[in-house]
Amino acid sequence: MGLARNSALNLAGAAVPIAVTLVTVPFYLSVIGIERYGVLSIAWLLLGYFGLFDLGLGRAAAQRIAGLAHASPAARSDVFWTALWLNLVLGLVGAAVLVPVGHLAFGAMEGLSGALAEETRAAVPWLAASLPVATVSGLLAGALQGRERFVALNVIGSLGTILGSVSPLLVAVHYGADLRWLIAAALASRLLTSCLLFVSCRRCVPVEVPSLPRWPLVRDLLCFGGWVSVSSVIGPLLASFDRLLIGVMVSAAAVTHYVVPFALVSRVQVLPHSLAGALFPLFASRPAGEMDRVKLKALRGLTLLMTPAVLAGLLVVEPFLIVWLGAELADVSAPVAHILLLGLWMNAAARIPHASLQGSGRPDLVAKAHLGELVPYMGVLVPAIHAFGVTGAALAWTMRSAADAAILFLLDGTLKPAMRLLAFPAALVACATVTVVSLPLDSAERWLVLAIIDALAVVWWTVNLLVEAGFVSIAPKTRFDMIDGRFEFITLTCRKPE
Numbered sequence: 001m002g003l004a005r006n007s008a009l010n011l012a013g014a015a016v017p018i019a020v021t022l023v024t025v026p027f028y029l030s031v032i033g034i035e036r037y038g039v040l041s042i043a044w045l046l047l048g049y050f051g052l053f054d055l056g057l058g059r060a061a062a063q064r065i066a067g068l069a070h071a072s073p074a075a076r077s078d079v080f081w082t083a084l085w086l087n088l089v090l091g092l093v094g095a096a097v098l099v100p101v102g103h104l105a106f107g108a109m110e111g112l113s114g115a116l117a118e119e120t121r122a123a124v125p126w127l128a129a130s131l132p133v134a135t136v137s138g139l140l141a142g143a144l145q146g147r148e149r150f151v152a153l154n155v156i157g158s159l160g161t162i163l164g165s166v167s168p169l170l171v172a173v174h175y176g177a178d179l180r181w182l183i184a185a186a187l188a189s190r191l192l193t194s195c196l197l198f199v200s201c202r203r204c205v206p207v208e209v210p211s212l213p214r215w216p217l218v219r220d221l222l223c224f225g226g227w228v229s230v231s232s233v234i235g236p237l238l239a240s241f242d243r244l245l246i247g248v249m250v251s252a253a254a255v256t257h258y259v260v261p262f263a264l265v266s267r268v269q270v271l272p273h274s275l276a277g278a279l280f281p282l283f284a285s286r287p288a289g290e291m292d293r294v295k296l297k298a299l300r301g302l303t304l305l306m307t308p309a310v311l312a313g314l315l316v317v318e319p320f321l322i323v324w325l326g327a328e329l330a331d332v333s334a335p336v337a338h339i340l341l342l343g344l345w346m347n348a349a350a351r352i353p354h355a356s357l358q359g360s361g362r363p364d365l366v367a368k369a370h371l372g373e374l375v376p377y378m379g380v381l382v383p384a385i386h387a388f389g390v391t392g393a394a395l396a397w398t399m400r401s402a403a404d405a406a407i408l409f410l411l412d413g414t415l416k417p418a419m420r421l422l423a424f425p426a427a428l429v430a431c432a433t434v435t436v437v438s439l440p441l442d443s444a445e446r447w448l449v450l451a452i453i454d455a456l457a458v459v460w461w462t463v464n465l466l467v468e469a470g471f472v473s474i475a476p477k478t479r480f481d482m483i484d485g486r487f488e489f490i491t492l493t494c495r496k497p498e
Contacts, residue, residue, distance in 0.1 A: 006278035009150040017161035018267045024165050032177035038255035039120055043127050053094030054135045056228025057083045058142035060221045065146030066284035077208040080143055082217040087139040091132030098128040109247045123179040133190045140197035148281050152200040160193030230367035242393040249385050258390040261337035271305050272348035276355040283359025299352045307425040310345045314432045335437055336394045342433040343398030350405035353412035369407045428457050
């Protein structure tokens with residue numbers, strides 16, 4: 001019940017920011033223009049990537065505080081203050097590094113006009129000032145997650161996201177679209193959010209009077225967080241480096257053609273994020289053996305949610321883009337959105353072993369997996385962008401997501417049952433993606449094939465829902481087994497639920 005409740009709270013907390021984004025993006029494009037919006041997207045990308053200077057301490061603090069659920073408040077407070085001081089110092093160091101790197105990154109972008117280039121350079125110090133605030137906010141959010149205070153975490157997080165989206169737009173409307181003031185407005189919103197998070201931590205951890213760092217805790221936190229920080233370096237690089245390469249290899253406007261559909265379709269990630277966020281403190285506070293059944297049950301439930309969501313997205317995203325942003329932009333962005341939806345479905349499944357490995361104290365395995373993916377991904381991404389532009393970037397990202405999911409399931413020891421569970425819905429989503437990419441919107445064949453795929457999906461979803469409810473059982477020795485290469489019929493037995 002606690003897991004379902006916390007997942008629902010996380011999902012509800014993500015709903016309002018999604019609505020705000022859908023409303024504000026067209027206004028941003030209208031008020032500040034496509035080129036400036038592309039530059040602003042790169043700014044947020046740099047800020048997110050420099051979150052690596054957190055060194056994984058937010059995640060480490062969440063894991064340690066969750067493990068101290070039944071310890072004294074003083075023990076949790078010591079972890080909190082030790083992590084906070086470390087986090088603040090590291091954030092200030094990161095801000096100093098961000099200034100020259102930001103100038104280099106923006107200076108390498110193609111097609112920036114002289115006035116916009118100067119404006120961008122002047123905005124870099126404001127972006128750097130945002131970094132310590134962002135890293136401290138991550139630590140505070142991690143402390144609340146470790147205490148499973150998901151109501152406070154989601155209410156404050158949603159408020160912060162809304163303010164961060166709306167305040168720069170209001171500044172642009174009333175005072176002009178200067179990037180310096182847009183980023184400064186977002187910084188003010190982050191400061192307010194951090195203050196609210198600290199007040200909540202003070203009550204929920206609870207936080208006692210400030211104390212100096214405890215050196216044994218420093219070692220433990222940095223040991224855990226060091227591996228998380230490797231993922232913090234490689235993860236954003238794997239997930240977002242495509243945008244930097246598009247800006248360098250194509251143009252700033254092409255970044256917008258990629259970022260806008262990515263931002264739209266990635267909203268389906270609220271489902272796996274909500275579940276993984278609720279699972280993490282459970283993995284951290286309970287023995288691994290107790291969670292084996294929970295992992296597969298969570299994966300089945302997540303697949304039952306994600307598959308219809310992604311199939312529905314494949315149906316409506318292109319018409320929505322035409323209505324939302326116009327036919328010209330939609331013509332370039334729709335194939336990107338279609339391919340990314342397939343990758344997001346695969347990425348969602350990987351959230352379960354990712355949370356399991358980190359929560360159970362093995363962040364090193366996640367980090368090593370990401371390190372191993374880096375070079376092959378770059379080897380695919382660069383020629384894909386060169387050959388197919390933004391569509392090639394989406395294809396490379398999706399291929400990497402599939403490989404990442406397989407590797408994490410293997411490391412978690414659940415690859416074989418996960419493949420059995422995911423094989424059929426994966427085939428449905430892949431066929432639907434190929435259909436919408438290869439056939440035009442007004443093609444009758446497109447809608448016929450999609451109708452068949454959706455009908456099969458409804459049957460699959462209904463049977464699995466009946467199994468979950470206990471009305472149907474599946475004979476364990478009679479199945480379609482992709483691992484062992486056998487094809488057998490599934491036997492369904494109707495029964496009353498216990």
